[in-house]
Amino acid sequence: MLKTGTNKWTLKDVITLAIFTVIIFVLLMIVMVLSNILLTPVGAYFASPGISALLAGPFYMVMANKISKRGVVFLICTITGLLFLAIGQVYTFVIYFIFGVIGELCMLGQDAYLKLFRNMVGFLFYMVALSAAAFIPMILFREQFLAWYSTVGTEEVISTLIQVYGSPSGILITIALTGAGTILGCMIGQRILNRHVKKARI
Secondary structure: OOOOOOOOOOHHHHHHHHHHHHHHHHHHHHHHHHHHHHHHHHHHHHHHHHHHHHHHHHHHHHHHHOOOOHHHHHHHHHHHHHHHHHHOOHHHHHHHHHHHHHHHHHHOOOOOOOOOHOOOHHHHHHHHHHHHHHHHHHHHHHHHHHHOOOOOHHHHHHHHHHHHHHHHHHHHHHHHHHHHHHHHHHHHHHHHHHHHHHHHOO
């Protein structure tokens, strides 16, 4: 562990959260774009959340350990949701907010943000929200969601969305790949913390 601290946020904590949230969000966007270029549409839906989790996990681990105060999961989810809302993704904002609340409840307890497994759980909620913003509305109110999506996406995108998230197997595959990326990303982040960040006292 780095250190045990209070739950009072400082200006440095807020700045750290903002910087790392933007870095992670930009990574998500880059992976989405590159996945759509390099993979098939279906492959991009399946693979991009897991790849994003793998690449963003180390950044999340450093951020969580540096701040290590209640509210990290909730705030990063809420800010990310607001960034998606700014580009018209209403459902994504709602799901990120809800997952932020649930994820933060999972982080209750002393020094949760200094523990590898607990951080994996919190980060998993953050990453699964990316896909859940599509498959939860598909499950709960499919027709209304697809009608809304038709106003922001092409027919090809909607067809792919139905193909991937229209069945339980597609949803489970996406969650499994996201979980694998989350575990590996957080483990890499923990090694970076142990070998470099802690020794450098960053």
